[in-house]
Amino acid sequence: MIDQIYRKTVLTVAGNKSVEALMRSRGWSLAQRFVAGEQASDVIGAVQELQKDGIGGILDLLGEFVDSVETANAFAEQILALMDQAAAAGIKPYVSVKLSGIGQGMTVDGQDLGLTNARRLLTKAAQYGGFLALDMEDHPRVDVTLAQFRTLVEEFGHAVVGTVLQSYLYRTEADLQALGDLRPNLRIVKGAYLEPPSVAMPDKADVDASYRKLVYANLKAGHYTNVATHDESIIDDVKMFVLSHGIPRSQFEFQLLYGVRRDLQKKLAAEGYTVRAYIPYGRDWYAYFSRRIAERPGNALFVLRGLLKG
Template structure:
């Protein structure tokens, strides 16, 4: 049943009609549990609240299904405004973005032009920008773009590696030359067995492997997981190998395991919460339900709260 629900939510996440319909109802469908709001100032308020708990943040202005240069330009402006608001408000946050938001599916050149506008602003404000990894079809071009921009913008930029892909260990080796700041995740897209581990236990095993490899390389790791076993393993591994807490952080999603987030921060670990905002929240919301179908119960309850 859980597999059926997961596949259903992943299918719905790419349904354009459902996306348009969801926008009409806003966050009332239950997404407010996982999305900070539709406007930037709502997101800044959520960041400030988390900062007050000793938690740092990465902000993500949501956007999918981009088909025109005008849409890409609009989302680029949203990313730039997010950086400006982070700087002016003084909150402790960085920025995450998807390159398909910036026109990657229209042309590589358009995406690069928009990325450079964002990174110019980020460099001015000294704010870190993370390229989110998308589905396998965008994996290789995303890595190539990161390598090019890393040479231009240095440590201002980072990227994501997904443990469910067979190639991820090789990608860790490939990127080590750049001493990259990597967010390490299990992966949230539905991919064929030709490119990704189909079994959860294999994904978990590979996740541990790439975390350890990246840490032993001496590079900065953002370990994005809600799994207590993974978190405890990283803590123990870091102590055994004398890896300082300053070389890694834990990351979790907004609205999920808030108690655990606060506890990790109290223990002295850098705890970063991924806070999405914007009116194009539908695809993100469906993938969160797919990752953990039990979240459906929380959503149903929230829809009936007064």
């Protein structure tokens, strides 16, 4: 409950226009702990650094809740160019995208623009032997994102496209079951948005229990599972679970955020697990950075100290 109050306070303060203006003008150096840089070359450089430790990268161009067709299309174009640049640097592009950033909810030629642009991204990802993950956003977008995920798996196959389920939502266990026929590639996260108690569990203990349940269910079903957390007790439990159920390492991976628990990322990779870091880059870093602060009180202190230092 305290975690929930902390998260709510931070995200509410972050939504204040004056706070946003202050952070945008003075917070970039602090945000760089979590964001690789502003250019595609920055994120590609970050992947190459991580690869030295046996860690892969998930490329994420920052941007969400876009409200014009032109901006959504320009955003998709930037991701397509990113994939070309990554491939030219010898990296198979594993990209994460928020469908709201590429036009979800806007209709063009009778089609949802988010879906149309996702098809363009997937065509290119498939060409390079890469992968596209559809991030999960706030709860009003879950139905449409899962429906579009279904369409895309049916068109491109489950080896090239995945999506995310959030353990804080009451609905997620049913969603996991409903996706079963697709043999889905799923990233399981706890959930990062400010959600009302009518849809999301307010207690951290419940969210954690739900997390374990979802990961175990997806693994037992034989589906590829991206265990996306920094929670070491969960990571240790998953390691035990796969051992005791004879689940091969080729059926799951650990995913962590760039700039968070780098020690743990290296340790898991050294133990021989597949590990990928989610690496955001781009100019639109404020909303992403706010969610990272909301995850951990220590991060708010880090920001305050940074701002006071000027």
